[in-house]
Amino acid sequence: MKETHLDHVVLWVNDPLASVEFYEKTVGLTGERVAEFAEGKVPFPSVRVSARSLFDLAPLTMAGSMNAIPGAEGTAGHPVNHVCLAMDRAAFEALHGRLRESGVPVSPYSHNSFGARGAAPRSFYFRDPDGNIIEARHYDE
Structure with a gap:
């Protein structure tokens, strides 16, 4: 049986770049797509938790667009x-x-x-x- 693993968790954040800095400097994780986010090329940066999992640091400004996902209306922006x-x-x-x-x-x-x-x-x-x-x-x- 193939292993199932956690791919990513979306964390809603106010300032994705400040969050990347916290997770890199304080928690010790590695940023992903940070330059691309800063240049406006991708919608959010991530930090790598392991070789197979990430935290996506999604700006709260994206929460409204997440309501378009079938079955997800009203869930965007809610913390875990x-x-x-x-x-x-x-x-x-x-x-x-x-x-x-x-x-x-x-x-x-x-x-x-x-x-x-x-x-x-x-x-x-x-x-x-x-x-x-x-x-x-x-x-x-």
């Missing part, structure tokens, strides 16, 4: 509860440190939270500049 990033322990600890150094509030650690790979020893939550809630977690390898 949170998105979870899983990483190894070293990357988890480095992210926690970068967030704190950048003055981004982080939640206390949660322990043994259930996720796609079972119970994660530790996780925490933070908000991006647009209020999207991101959970970070690591699993024992």
Whole structure:
């Protein structure tokens, strides 16, 4: 059976370039199509979560056009509860440190939270500049 994986999540943002900067510098992800967005050639930039998944950083100004998708009327611009990033322990600890150094509030650690790979020893939550809630977690390898 072929594996199904998460391709992308659309996060609504006020300033896509500022969001790219946050996700690159603070979270440690890599921007995609940033120059093309700045030049007006593509409608939004993205940040790469893994080799197979992205966060699309869609400007809220696009929300109205999303209502044209069959079955999606009225859903554009609504936030999700949170998105979870899983990483190894070293990357988890480095992210926690970068967030704190950048003055981004982080939640206390949660322990043994259930996720796609079972119970994660530790996780925490933070908000991006647009209020999207991101959970970070690591699993024992």
